Amino acid sequence: MRIPEAVRPPRLVATDLDGTLVHSDHSISPRTKAAVLAVQEAGAQFVMVTARPPRWLHDLADLVGAHGVAIVANGAILYDVVQRKAIRSSLIDPQVALDVALAIRAEIPEVEFAIERPDRYGQEPRYLNRWPTPDDTLVAEVEELLSEPAAKLLVRHPSWHSDDLLARITPVAGSRVTASHSGGHSLVEISAGGVSKAAMLADFAADLGIKADEAIAFGDSLNDLPMLAWAGTSYGMANGHAEVLAMADVVCPANDEDGVATVLEELFEL
Structure with missing residues (x-):
């Protein structure tokens, strides 16, 4: 795995959860948690971008950082995990x-x-x-x-x-x-129509004054493709769908091998 020099370090780290940040046994390893917290301490924005519904984020409130939010339901909802309320939503008629x-x-x-x-x-x-x-x-x-x-x-x-x-x-x-x-x-x-992880992530980044080329994104499945295409550098998990592996800028170790943490540790010299 060779990490592009242009993204050292990024201002925004966006990651899918299941199959990406989360192990197959539904846990987040101590190594990954430490990397996520260190990235935020270094001044980067970290945001979870997931297909999960809001209620499945409450146990991860300690990872959301100072902004306190996550992008859930495949980009349909920008959700305040701490306050447990939707901030912005795009629902189906x-x-x-x-x-x-x-x-x-x-x-x-x-x-x-x-x-x-x-x-x-x-x-x-x-x-x-x-x-x-x-x-x-x-x-x-x-x-x-x-x-x-x-x-x-x-x-x-x-x-x-x-x-x-x-x-x-x-x-x-x-x-x-x-x-x-x-x-x-x-x-x-x-x-x-028009809802995706990428669309809500782009809005989130714009609110923070962050451009796509200052962001990196991690994913493993088809619903991650728009987000991976938006980010300046995209990381596909080794366990990911074939289409993800074909389009990602970098293929990183699998979720069960703490692939996200591996990349973050190198980018942020943790």
């Missing part, structure tokens, strides 16, 4: 989301749907959720789930690979929404 969902179901009848709102999770009764459901989960058919604006519409198939599911959904959804996946099992995530 309910009628657009329902039209897309019904079109997808007509094309692929066996799919099931779930939604993430800024303050609540909901799912269809038969949706296979691979994580514990919150106590206030809304269990309803898709028409009720999409009666209010959502940050994400989740589409799960019982057996298809996420790449195959995305390939079938993309022409059906068209330009009305943004469809991608974050490596989940048989899962595609749909956001409002």
